[in-house]
Amino acid sequence: MDLLGNLWLGLQTSMGLINLTYCLIGVFLGTAIGVLPGLGPAATVAMLLPATFAMPPETSLIMLAGIYYGAQYGGSTTAILVNLPGETSSVVTALDGYQMARQGKAGRALATAALSSFFAGTVCTLLIALFAPPLAEVALKFGPAEYFSLMVLGLIASIVLAHGSILHALGMIILGLLLGLVGTDVNSGAQRYTFGVPELADGIGFVTVAMGMFGIGEIIANLEHEETRDVSIKKVTGLFPTREDFKRIIAPTLRGTVLGSFLGILPGGGAALAAFGAYALEKKVSKNRHEFGKGAIEGVAAPESANNAGAQMSFIPMLTLGIPANPVMALMIGAMIIQGIQPGPSVMAEKPALFWGLIVSMWVGNLMLLVLNLPLIGIWVRMITIPYRYLFPMILVFCAIGVFSLNNATFDVHVMALFGLLGYVFKKIDCEPAPLLLGFILGPMMEEFLRRALLLSKGDPMVLVTRPISATMLVLSAILLVLVLLPSFSKTREEAFQED
Amino acid sequence: MLRIRSEKDFLAGALYVLLGLGFLWFGQDYKMGVAARMGPGYFPLTLACVLVVFGAISLIRSFMTDGPEVDSPIAGYVVMLLPGIMVLVGGRFDRHPIPTGLGWVLLLLGLAGIAWSVRKAEPGAVLKAIRPTVMVTLGCIVFGLLLPRGGLVFALPGLVILSAMASAKSEYDLKGLLVLVGLVLFCVLAFVKGLGVPMPIFGSWFDGLVPAWLQR
Numbered sequence: 144m145d146l147l148g149n150l151w152l153g154l155q156t157s158m159g160l161i162n163l164t165y166c167l168i169g170v171f172l173g174t175a176i177g178v179l180p181g182l183g184p185a186a187t188v189a190m191l192l193p194a195t196f197a198m199p200p201e202t203s204l205i206m207l208a209g210i211y212y213g214a215q216y217g218g219s220t221t222a223i224l225v226n227l228p229g230e231t232s233s234v235v236t237a238l239d240g241y242q243m244a245r246q247g248k249a250g251r252a253l254a255t256a257a258l259s260s261f262f263a264g265t266v267c268t269l270l271i272a273l274f275a276p277p278l279a280e281v282a283l284k285f286g287p288a289e290y291f292s293l294m295v296l297g298l299i300a301s302i303v304l305a306h307g308s309i310l311h312a313l314g315m316i317i318l319g320l321l322l323g324l325v326g327t328d329v330n331s332g333a334q335r336y337t338f339g340v341p342e343l344a345d346g347i348g349f350v351t352v353a354m355g356m357f358g359i360g361e362i363i364a365n366l367e368h369e370e371t372r373d374v375s376i377k378k379v380t381g382l383f384p385t386r387e388d389f390k391r392i393i394a395p396t397l398r399g400t401v402l403g404s405f406l407g408i409l410p411g412g413g414a415a416l417a418a419f420g421a422y423a424l425e426k427k428v429s430k431n432r433h434e435f436g437k438g439a440i441e442g443v444a445a446p447e448s449a450n451n452a453g454a455q456m457s458f459i460p461m462l463t464l465g466i467p468a469n470p471v472m473a474l475m476i477g478a479m480i481i482q483g484i485q486p487g488p489s490v491m492a493e494k495p496a497l498f499w500g501l502i503v504s505m506w507v508g509n510l511m512l513l514v515l516n517l518p519l520i521g522i523w524v525r526m527i528t529i530p531y532r533y534l535f536p537m538i539l540v541f542c543a544i545g546v547f548s549l550n551n552a553t554f555d556v557h558v559m560a561l562f563g564l565l566g567y568v569f570k571k572i573d574c575e576p577a578p579l580l581l582g583f584i585l586g587p588m589m590e591e592f593l594r595r596a597l598l599l600s601k602g603d604p605m606v607l608v609t610r611p612i613s614a615t616m617l618v619l620s621a622i623l624l625v626l627v628l629l630p631s632f633s634k635t636r637e638e639a640f641q642e643d
Numbered sequence: 644m645l646r647i648r649s650e651k652d653f654l655a656g657a658l659y660v661l662l663g664l665g666f667l668w669f670g671q672d673y674k675m676g677v678a679a680r681m682g683p684g685y686f687p688l689t690l691a692c693v694l695v696v697f698g699a700i701s702l703i704r705s706f707m708t709d710g711p712e713v714d715s716p717i718a719g720y721v722v723m724l725l726p727g728i729m730v731l732v733g734g735r736f737d738r739h740p741i742p743t744g745l746g747w748v749l750l751l752l753g754l755a756g757i758a759w760s761v762r763k764a765e766p767g768a769v770l771k772a773i774r775p776t777v778m779v780t781l782g783c784i785v786f787g788l789l790l791p792r793g794g795l796v797f798a799l800p801g802l803v804i805l806s807a808m809a810s811a812k813s814e815y816d817l818k819g820l821l822v823l824v825g826l827v828l829f830c831v832l833a834f835v836k837g838l839g840v841p842m843p844i845f846g847s848w849f850d851g852l853v854p855a856w857l858q859r
Contacts, residue, residue: 194838308651308652308655308701310652310655310697310700310701310704311651311652311655311701313697314655314659314694314697314698314701317659317690317693317694317697318659318662318694320690321662321666321687321690321691321694324686324687324690328683330681330683331674331682331683333673333674333683335670335673335683335687336666336669336670336687338669338732338735339735359779359780359783362779363775363776363779363780363809366775366779366809366810367715367772367775530812531810531812532807532810532812532813532814533822535806535809535810536802536803536806536807537826539779539782539783539802539803539806540799540802540803540826540830543783543786543787543802544830544834544840544842547787547790547840547842548834548838548840548842551840551841553787553788553790553791554787556783556784556786556787556790557783557784557787559783560780560783560784560787561780563779563780563783564721564776564780565721567717567776568658568717568718568721571713571714571715571717571718572650572651572654572655572658572713572718573651573655574655589686590681590686593681593686594681594685594686597678597679597681598679598680598681600679601679602677602678602679602680603678604678
């Protein structure tokens with residue numbers, strides 16, 4: 144069968160000694176940095192991205208993917224042990240996970256998180272293998288008009304996930320698109336917004352922007368409210384869930400996986416929304432609902448499986464369409480472009496080893512997380528206890544050196560500082576960085592597709608609505624926009640984000 | 644009386660309008676072309692107009708609906724200094740020169756605005772609020788400036804010490820010094836010698852003073 148053949152190819156690629164090693168390194172580094180405070184997956188991936196440039200494309204993407212779910216797992220660990228979620232998607236895990244830890248069940252909570260994540264990861268690897276090829280086939284028929292509309296849909300969808308005002312998020316998208324256009328216009332060769340600075344001729348590096356906004360901006364915000372991380376749990380014992388625990392987590396894990404897979408595949412969707420949704424669902428259907436918030440094991444299993452499912456499914460739009468569903472996927476696309484691969488539906492046909500290797504490596508990476516992290520928990524606990532005053536200068540050093548090494552230019556370090564400042568300011572006025580970064584990545588692509596679409600239609604903008612697929616996506620975007628503007632929906636959206 | 648009821652909306656709106664106008668001004672020479680043949684200005688200038696409109700809506704809304712206050716003065720300062728900085732940077736443009744004097748006036752106005760907004764505040768409190776932002780940003784800039792000149796041996800301590808001053812909890816003791824020395828050694832070995840990042844260990848200040856393998 145084709146599927147088996149493809150998976151076999153993927154297995155061969157991902158099991159190669161080099162790829163396996165880098166997958167391991169990625170998962171390990173991702174978890175290590177994920178448990179550190181104030182660094183989410185996006186900042187972690189951005190920080191380690193320059194280290195992968197010298198590798199072959201497969202290895203580089205496999206390692207980056209490993210960093211991504213490693214960082215997510217690390218975030219859950221801090222959520223459970225110290226009630227400090229490393230990122231939005233593990234906010235919900237902290238609710239019940241930390242309570243479990245306080246009751247001396249930290250080991251079981253961690254194991255539950257790992258097991259349910261692994262289960263979701265396995266299911267999603269299969270789902271991606273099943274659904275990515277037909278989707279890519281459809282996408283191959285896409286013309287520029289369809290691509291443009293799809294990107295509009297992706298950008299609009301990213302608003303749903305943004306905190307705060309919708310107007311602010313829309314503004315951030317536009318600003319991101321504009322910043323993405325800085326540099327040489329590919330079509331006319333005109334220099335746009337370069338101010339005569341030669342370093343800007345190639346545009347602003349997206350890693351520079353991401354590191355500034357997610358890394359530096361976060362550090363500044365963290366320093367404002369320095370808190371002492373009080374780790375009461377010095378030793379984690381009883382790592383294995385009991386038979387009773389198993390019985391209780393099976394159904395929530397299944398439900399979380401299904402929900403996460405659905406939400407994750409939406410452009411702009413992803414891990415955070417999935418985790419919130421799964422927790423809310425369990426609270427409604429679980430027969431132990433009175434225990435929620437007081438250390439219910441279901442409250443760990445459901446969001447953890449959902450956020451892992453969501454995170455993995457967000458690879459689908461990235462791999463098949465070349466459209467990033469979240470900032471991490473935007474970074475992956477950036478990594479592909481730097482490696483000389485044009486992201487999009489043709490990747491699967493042209494680079495089957497890369498495509499299938501990456502997919503299978505997700506499963507391998509999840510397995511590694513499971514096998515590695517439970518025994519290594521002692522190391523992670525010790526890393527959590529490193530005082531922030533030692534950590535943040537080191538993080539800054541690695542960010543600065545990482546950004547410098549992109550083009551060996553100190554100019555980029557200064558641009559990073561500027562975006563750090565901007566990122567902090569935007570954070571303070573409730574303007575999320577994620578829509579900006581998505582716009583930044585999509586800006587030049589959108590311009591190019593719009594240009595081509597209008598060239599083919601001889602300047603008639605109606606081409607965007609007369610072609611059925613393109614029209615469908617624009618209608619979907621409009622519906623989504625109307626939905627988020629509806630008072631009742633915006634209320635639930637606010638509530639969903641209230642916890643953090 | 645007309646007053647700002649939502650600071651966040653006001654500042655976001657102001658930022659969007661200012662940046663949008665900036666993109667319009669600096670892009671005014673870019674050829675628009677027609678829809679069938681989009682020029683380099685078509686997409687950015689359209690977007691910049693949309694950004695200004697969004698900003699304007701946000702500004703209007705800030706006077707209509709109540710919203711939470713911004714818990715850091717930095718955002719306000721940045722918005723106040725932005726027009727001056729934009730005009731000064733724009734002064735480098737030879738096609739549409741804006742008098743540099745106007746830039747300085749705007750910058751002074753911005754500084755006056757900041758002074759006005761802190762007139763009643765406790766100096767210590769203001770300093771405490773802006774310290775993380777200023778020190779972290781400054782640290783990164785100093786790193787960039789020192790790297791080619793002094794080399795890693797100067798740039799790293801510059802970044803670490805300046806950014807450490809951002810935190811009230813930093814301690815400047817022997818342990819901190821040892822960590823710093825260890826970090827410099829690690830970076831030299833791992834990044835310069837290991838990964839081959841072309842950062843000078845000793846920069847141009849030491850030309851001819853240290854052997855070449857220490858400078859590379």
